[in-house]
Amino acid sequence: MxxxxxxxxxxxxxxxxxxxxxxxxxxxxxxxxxxxxxxxxxxxxxxxxxxxxxxxxxxxxxxxxxxxxxxxxxxxxxxxxxxxxxxxxxxxxxxxxxxxxxxxxxxxxxxxxxxxxxxxxxxxxxxxxxxxxxxxxxxxxxxxxxxxxxxxxxxxxxxxxxxxxxxxxxxxxxxxxxxxxxxxxxxxxxxxxxxxxxxxxxxxxxxxxxxxxxxxxxxxxxxxxxxxxRKFTPLKSAPVSVIRSKQQQRPQTPELAAYAQLIYEFYKEDSYAFERCAMELARLFMPAIQTWEITRPWRDGGRDALGTYRIGHGAGAIDVDFAMEAKCYGMNNAVGIKPLSRLISRLRHRQFGILVTTSYLDLQAYQELVQDAHPVVVISSSGDIATKLKERFGSLDNVRIWLQKI
Structure with a gap:
């Protein structure tokens, strides 16, 4: 047998x-x-x-x-x-x-x-x-x-x-x-x-x-x-599809959902305050962010924040400009084409975008983003934010302390 x-x-x-x-x-x-x-x-x-x-x-x-x-x-x-x-x-x-x-x-x-x-x-x-x-x-x-x-x-x-x-x-x-x-x-x-x-x-x-x-x-x-x-030969596994579905962007477990919900509840009444949190979240994912500033809400020009991201090290490094858009939405309220297009239209030459949301990017918007090869990094509620917060801070209480410091 x-x-x-x-x-x-x-x-x-x-x-x-x-x-x-x-x-x-x-x-x-x-x-x-x-x-x-x-x-x-x-x-x-x-x-x-x-x-x-x-x-x-x-x-x-x-x-x-x-x-x-x-x-x-x-x-x-x-x-x-x-x-x-x-x-x-x-x-x-x-x-x-x-x-x-x-x-x-x-x-x-x-x-x-x-x-x-x-x-x-x-x-x-x-x-x-x-x-x-x-x-x-x-x-x-x-x-x-x-x-x-x-x-x-x-x-x-x-x-x-x-x-x-x-x-x-x-x-x-x-x-x-x-x-x-x-x-x-x-x-x-x-x-x-x-x-x-x-x-x-x-x-x-x-x-x-x-x-x-x-x-x-x-x-x-x-x-x-x-x-x-000491030669490293890692087992790398590329994602099957770069267009993430609603399910792939949302929390996979109730435990992870609690992390995303905590961020939303903390900022749902003050979207402008969330912009600073969104930048801190972006820095968790992209530590090479060097300088940044939150734009004024009445003069943001379609961008909630501007900053620079460093590529390379030492004297040979270069700084690349980026613009960020932050959306504090409930997990069932998708970010659609309109806010994404708004960010893309404001990107200047040699500048990339960062979209941070407590929700998820609508499928049609995600398809347009990928198919047209727009230079925008998407940081969404579950597979991204919730997982990173759990990995970085551990408990929900530690996340609350971090939010209060922001």
Missing amino acids: DQRRTGEECEEAKGGRPGAMTDENLDTVDLLVDQVYGGSRNGNSSDDPLPKLLNVDNGAGFRHLGQRPEVKTLKLLVLKTSFSDVNWPDALNSENGTFVYYGDNRIPGDLHQTPRQGNLMLRNLFDEAHQRQQSPTFPPILLFGNTGVYRDVRFIGLAVPGAAGMGADDDLVAVWRTSGDGVRFQNYKATFTILDVPVVSRAWVKDIQAGKAICSIHAPKPWLDWVGG
């Missing part, structure tokens, strides 16, 4: 959902990017598929084979994210192949003194990665995410510490948070690269478990290239 049965067969055998691999032979299957792996349906920790899949324990986010926390004694590291903790918003960027993962410290004190030594392992992994030389031993890092169905997990990919263009001061940073009783503490924010390895073979997994990850003939080349020369 084929041990990797179809999703429908697994559904019938285990009561799982279609597409989830839930057969009893998880210890024999390959790991496929975005494949779902499910366990039993007992409603307790025994449902966790990772012990069967990789011979790791059924603990929290950090799982390992070998002796922790030293790099040289670790055979394998498995990181699992829930994607649901608003204070620690782990995030996958499919377009550039990076993954942001937060450590396991949740209380005041030494950020390295955690029960599972997760932050200590992160520090050691990134310290080794920054050596920029071949590692005689290095544990493969496998990322998984919860699906929300029992304890099923989705394989995110084979990861390595850091990313192209990021240095030792950027890829692993200690961020501050405040506990429920108002005490400040630190935790790690780590950036990984998902390598262009669509399948992690079971043959390599067995060699990893035997402590032969690097010398295995089954080791994937992108991973060996990184281990041997």
Whole structure:
């Protein structure tokens, strides 16, 4: 019998959902990017598929084979994210192949003194990665995410510490948070690269478990290239369509909708005040914005703000002018062709536009924007604003504090 049965067969055998691999032979299957792996349906920790899949324990986010926390004694590291903790918003960027993962410290004190030594392992992994030389031993890092169905997990990919263009001061940073009783503490924010390895073979997994990850003939080349020369080969996934539908622009979950709704409620009675917020939102997405000013409401000329965006670094950099239009609309009230055309018509030569809205861009307007290749950046309510706010500030309370400061 084929041990990797179809999703429908697994559904019938285990009561799982279609597409989830839930057969009893998880210890024999390959790991496929975005494949779902499910366990039993007992409603307790025994449902966790990772012990069967990789011979790791059924603990929290950090799982390992070998002796922790030293790099040289670790055979394998498995990181699992829930994607649901608003204070620690782990995030996958499919377009550039990076993954942001937060450590396991949740209380005041030494950020390295955690029960599972997760932050200590992160520090050691990134310290080794920054050596920029071949590692005689290095544990493969496998990322998984919860699906929300029992304890099923989705394989995110084979990861390595850091990313192209990021240095030792950027890829692993200690961020501050405040506990429920108002005490400040630190935790790690780590950036990984998902390598262009669509399948992690079971043959390599067995060699990893035997402590032969690097010398295995089954080791994937992108991973060996990184281990041997710190070469990043990310798994990039371009969007299928650049014309985003209403559903693609709006919040995908009630949790994300709360972030977009918070912005709207805060500014719905004062659209002029929202223009300053819109500029701050634009700066979150486009940190290279250099100078900017809000135009006077009675003399804006179809532009709510003007500014410059820097391209390049140092003496060789250039500044490009931009104009911004801000629309504080309810999530069911689309931005149509008229305000978009108003912005486009005011753009001068070699100037680009930024449209920021708490709603979404109407389909016809989006089609015109893309088909005519107008140089306008669209920042809309959900896939953009809500996700960025959750990633940057965590909780809704932190967002409120940020809005009050604006």
